[in-house]
Amino acid sequence: MSIVKVLGISGSPRAGGNSETLLAEALKGASSRGAEARMVELRASDIGHCQGCNACFSDGECRIEDGMSPLYELVAEADVIILASPVYFSGMSSVMKQFIDRCQSLWARKEVLGQRVGGPGRRGALISVGGQGSPVFRNSISVAKSLFNSIDVEYQGELTAADVDSKGEVFDKPWLLREARELGERLVDRSDAAP
Numbered sequence: 362m363s364i365v366k367v368l369g370i371s372g373s374p375r376a377g378g379n380s381e382t383l384l385a386e387a388l389k390g391a392s393s394r395g396a397e398a399r400m401v402e403l404r405a406s407d408i409g410h411c412q413g414c415n416a417c418f419s420d421g422e423c424r425i426e427d428g429m430s431p432l433y434e435l436v437a438e439a440d441v442i443i444l445a446s447p448v449y450f451s452g453m454s455s456v457m458k459q460f461i462d463r464c465q466s467l468w469a470r471k472e473v474l475g476q477r478v479g480g481p482g483r484r485g486a487l488i489s490v491g492g493q494g495s496p497v498f499r500n501s502i503s504v505a506k507s508l509f510n511s512i513d514v515e516y517q518g519e520l521t522a523a524d525v526d527s528k529g530e531v532f533d534k535p536w537l538l539r540e541a542r543e544l545g546e547r548l549v550d551r552s553d554a555a556p
């Protein structure tokens with residue numbers, strides 16, 4: 362078996378916040394199963410808006426050169442992708458959404474040019490954290506599924522955490538840390554990464 366590559370994408374503007382803490386736990390779980398795990402913190406990546414120019418329709422390449430440029434390869438070569446975002450106004454953070462919109466060139470590779478994005482058996486999941494007692498998770502889940510579907514990643518489910526608001530509050534709910542770790546383990550155990 363080749364080593365499973367796991368890419369964790371943190372979409373919180375808050376360094377070391379609740380969603381990022383859960384993502385780090387998931388990546389620890391993945392590493393414990395022998396995966397090569399890596400986290401990208403989008404807030405530090407200087408990613409601009411998709412401009413809807415559709416230039417990527419001709420070759421699957423985005424014309425904007427910025428912090429997103431090195432991420433295309435990481436996204437395409439990952440066997441497992443875990444998105445982590447706080448709930449902001451009942452959806453994902455703008456930091457995460459900006460990254461997702463810039464994956465339009467990968468969408469174009471698949472949907473316009475008929476190419477595969479990445480290898481076979483790619484898997485993905487979402488970690489979503491909200492401060493309210495009953496946050497609206499469904500919009501974030503829907504966007505995550507839409508992205509994964511567009512980049513040949515099979516959606517494996519989500520870890521949602523409600524009533525987690527101030528920074529570090531997630532540590533008061535150790536079962537969430539455990540669930541995150543198990544999520545990372547499970548995603549690697551089930552990975553069909555090419556031998």
Ligand SMILES: Cc1cc2nc3c(=O)[nH]c(=O)nc-3n(C[C@H](O)[C@H](O)[C@H](O)COP(=O)(O)O)c2cc1C
Pocket residue numbers: 373374375377378379380381446447448449450451452490491492493494495496497525526527528529
């Ligand atoms: C701009 C903004 C919008 C938010 N909107 C929601 C919301 O709609 N629903 C909710 O449950 N929590 C909302 N929250 C609370 C965050 O989801 C919560 O603080 C979460 O723990 C932040 O995760 P982080 O530490 O990973 O950044 C919002 C927070 C901010 C700053």
